Amino acid sequence: MSDPILELSAVHTDIAQYHILQGVDLTVPRGGVTMLLGRNGVGKTTTLRTIIGHWQARSGSLRFNGTDITSMPTPARARAGIGFVPEDMGIFSDLTVEENMILAAASGPLDPARMQWIFRAFPPLKTFWRAEAGNLSGGQKQMLSIARAMAEERKLYLIDEPTKGLAPAIISTMASALRDLKAKGASILLVEQNFAVAKALGDTAAVMDDGRIVWAGEMAELASDAALQDRLMGLSMEAH
Numbered sequence: 001m002s003d004p005i006l007e008l009s010a011v012h013t014d015i016a017q018y019h020i021l022q023g024v025d026l027t028v029p030r031g032g033v034t035m036l037l038g039r040n041g042v043g044k045t046t047t048l049r050t051i052i053g054h055w056q057a058r059s060g061s062l063r064f065n066g067t068d069i070t071s072m073p074t075p076a077r078a079r080a081g082i083g084f085v086p087e088d089m090g091i092f093s094d095l096t097v098e099e100n101m102i103l104a105a106a107s108g109p110l111d112p113a114r115m116q117w118i119f120r121a122f123p124p125l126k127t128f129w130r131a132e133a134g135n136l137s138g139g140q141k142q143m144l145s146i147a148r149a150m151a152e153e154r155k156l157y158l159i160d161e162p163t164k165g166l167a168p169a170i171i172s173t174m175a176s177a178l179r180d181l182k183a184k185g186a187s188i189l190l191v192e193q194n195f196a197v198a199k200a201l202g203d204t205a206a207v208m209d210d211g212r213i214v215w216a217g218e219m220a221e222l223a224s225d226a227a228l229q230d231r232l233m234g235l236s237m238e239a240h
């Protein structure tokens, strides 16, 4: 594969006394959507947190956009162009939508053209611009959380379960916003439990088990092979 945006080689991560990532090898091609899949508790979130630097890899290496980021602190990884949307959304409930967005744009004022794009992707954020984020619905909070990562240009977005607990109509808004992000040239590494979304958005996929990647390939190949899905993930994915 030529010039991937992200490459993890033999990454091991401990959380307290627990050895969670046990030699993760993962490649994210440039300009595509890679789905990170697997049963509950196999290490998907830990992988994203290791990439952004919330957890430090004990051994192995991480290369982002041609640079070794293994020892880089989290703010430097963010400045290098990695955006992270955590599963708990990471928004400030007591602040307004506007204030949440202003804080997300760390390098300067909000870019009006970018904001127009974000409002087109997530119209409720415009409607509730001056509302406290804590009063938004679950789907709107998730939109804000992704919009915060979109506030500045990123080369790679790490997004943890963006459709979790959302109604189908909001899931399709989310999916089209992510498609839009990809169309702008970003690369995305996406943890997703909803198989229909994974199938619709993913170009490539990597499946984890027990702290390792146990299968990697084209999403279409995984989507067309029910026996393979069953062997790798059992009933862990939601069908729609």
Ligand SMILES: Nc1ncnc2c1ncn2[C@@H]1O[C@H](COP(=O)(O)OP(=O)(O)OP(=O)(O)O)[C@@H](O)[C@H]1O
Pocket: 015, 016, 018, 020, 038, 039, 040, 041, 042, 043, 044, 045, 046, 047
């Ligand atoms: N702060 C922590 N302290 C101790 N163990 C943790 C901590 N965070 C995660 N773990 C453990 O690490 C393992 C991997 O968790 P992780 O959240 O990465 O899995 P996951 O694949 O994202 O699961 P899920 O789909 O349930 O979110 C689990 O066994 C979990 O219990």
